[in-house]
Amino acid sequence: MYNAKAYSAASATSPLASSTIARRDPTQTDVQIEILFCGICHSDLHQVRNEWSGVMPTVYPCVPGHEIVGRVAKVGSAVTKFKPGDLAAVGCMVDSDHTCPDCQAGLEQFCPNLTLTYNFPDKHLGGVTYGGYSDSVVVDERFVLRVPSNLNLAGAAPLLCAGITTYSPMRHWGVTKGKKVGIVGLGGLGHMGVKFAHALGAYVVAFTTSPGKKEDALRLGADEVVISSNAGEMAKHAGSFDFILDAVSANHDINAYINLLRRDGNITLVGAPEKPMALSAFGLIMGRRSLSGSPIGGIPETQEMLDFCGKHNITSDVEVIPIQKVNEAYERLLKSDVKYRFSIDMASLKSE
Numbered sequence: 001m002y003n004a005k006a007y008s009a010a011s012a013t014s015p016l017a018s019s020t021i022a023r024r025d026p027t028q029t030d031v032q033i034e035i036l037f038c039g040i041c042h043s044d045l046h047q048v049r050n051e052w053s054g055v056m057p058t059v060y061p062c063v064p065g066h067e068i069v070g071r072v073a074k075v076g077s078a079v080t081k082f083k084p085g086d087l088a089a090v091g092c093m094v095d096s097d098h099t100c101p102d103c104q105a106g107l108e109q110f111c112p113n114l115t116l117t118y119n120f121p122d123k124h125l126g127g128v129t130y131g132g133y134s135d136s137v138v139v140d141e142r143f144v145l146r147v148p149s150n151l152n153l154a155g156a157a158p159l160l161c162a163g164i165t166t167y168s169p170m171r172h173w174g175v176t177k178g179k180k181v182g183i184v185g186l187g188g189l190g191h192m193g194v195k196f197a198h199a200l201g202a203y204v205v206a207f208t209t210s211p212g213k214k215e216d217a218l219r220l221g222a223d224e225v226v227i228s229s230n231a232g233e234m235a236k237h238a239g240s241f242d243f244i245l246d247a248v249s250a251n252h253d254i255n256a257y258i259n260l261l262r263r264d265g266n267i268t269l270v271g272a273p274e275k276p277m278a279l280s281a282f283g284l285i286m287g288r289r290s291l292s293g294s295p296i297g298g299i300p301e302t303q304e305m306l307d308f309c310g311k312h313n314i315t316s317d318v319e320v321i322p323i324q325k326v327n328e329a330y331e332r333l334l335k336s337d338v339k340y341r342f343s344i345d346m347a348s349l350k351s352e
Contacts, residue, residue: 001025001125005349006134007323008061012050015327016133018352021063023138024124028078031144033088038132039067039158039316040342042188042249045330047119058119065132066092066117067160069153070346079141087147089306091160092117092296094129094139106300108143133323135349145303148310155315158188158341159306161296162316166193166245167305168297169268170200173243177201182237182244184228184257186213186220189247189270191317191340194220197245199312205237207257216339220317234260239287247271258283258291269293316341322348 001022008019026032044064046052068090072082082088095115096103102110115123118131131137147156166189175181181202183193190206197204198221206217207228214225226233237260244257249271257267258280265287284291297305309315317340321329329342 004134004136005352006063006130007326007349008063008130008133009048010061012048012058016048016330019061019063021061021130021134022125023130023136026074026076026138028076029140029142030076030138031072031079031082031088031141032074032136032138033068033070033090033144034073034136035068035070035132035134035346037069037154037157037320037346038065038344039161039318040065040326040329040333040344041067041158041161042333043161044131045333048330056119059128062119062128063130063133064118065134065344066090067157067162067343068117068132068137069147069157069160070137073136075141081141081146082144087149087153089145089147089156089160090117090132090137090139090143091145091164091302093299094143095123098142105298107298109296109298133326133344135346143299145299145306147306150310150313152315154320154343154345155318156306156309157343158192158316158318159309159314160302162188162192162341163196163309164297164302164305165189165270165295166247167196167308168301169245169270169292169294170196170243171297171301171304172294173266173268175200175202175243179203179242180205180240180262182207182241182257182260183222184244184246185248185271186210186217186340187247187336188316188338188341190245191220193245193247194222195314197221199308199314205241228256239263241265243268245270249273251275251277253278254291255280255283258289261287261289263287264289266290266292316343318343320345323352324348
């Protein structure tokens with residue numbers, strides 16, 4: 001066991017502050033990573049403030065962060081995929097049971113015995129797992145991913161959650177060249193959705209409530225931008241989409257988008273509105289349309305996504321901050337005051 005520097009929250013109302021946490025020494029199958037960048041996900045804020053207490057109560061101290069990119073510092077004697085000096089990444093998961101049907105299918109995100117990167121029981125040290133707002137982390141090599149060397153590392157960090165969350169449903173529902181794809185919302189998730197749909201060869205339509213985002217959506221790869229509050233613009237696209245990715249976490253009318261799907265079209269939710277949605281059954285029935293949800297992807301698909309990003313030079317649009325500005329970043333995140341993701345430069349932790 002060794003001590004690592006970190007930023008943690010002591011309670012739901014405490015700001016994140018400098019602290020020291022325990023990390024396990026690498027076992028035979030572990031990889032120890034020096035963390036270089038860690039993205040800030042909206043779920044970090046929810047977890048730190050115990051806003052998911054009904055489903056996943058927060059255990060304090062809480063060290064968030066599941067968009068981790070770094071360099072391998074040490075490897076266990078049985079590790080074969082990594083060596084010291086390699087670029088490596090860790091996403092939302094650090095372990096699973098490896099034996100269930102989901103794990104066997106490479107869909108570890110659905111494993112009933114999944115271990116999340118932070119605020120989950122730690123079978124090695126007791127207590128809970130600690131995330132990426134830290135100078136290092138130790139993870140089983142089966143949950144460590146390779147990072148293409150051509151990618152900007154600050155921009156690559158959010159790929160480990162925002163990236164795979166948007167890539168996975170597109171792959172599952174067959175987004176390819178010639179498909180018409182809608183992306184609802186242009187935030188941390190939505191901007192990645194636009195980039196991926198464009199790179200996959202689809203005709204991409206971005207939906208936003210903000211006219212000021214039109215130029216940015218086109219820059220990110222959208223072929224067309226629709227202001228969703230404009231009924232006339234929405235009506236032009238009725239019954240025409242093969243797939244729509246809904247990345248909005250605020251309450252909104254899902255039926256307006258279901259009506260834009262063609263026969264057998266699908267709309268997948270990756271945003272999670274707080275209140276239940278009112279759904280008109282006829283919108284689904286009349287076109288044999290479907291509504292689904294999707295979390296992150298499994299380890300094989302996450303590696304596929306990173307390799308795809310390397311091939312197409314895709315990263316998240318980030319604002320890089322020092323760890324000392326993380327509380328300010330949380331307040332800005334609540335106001336959607338970031339384009340489009342914060343990435344923490346962990347070199348700043350050395351001065352603590």
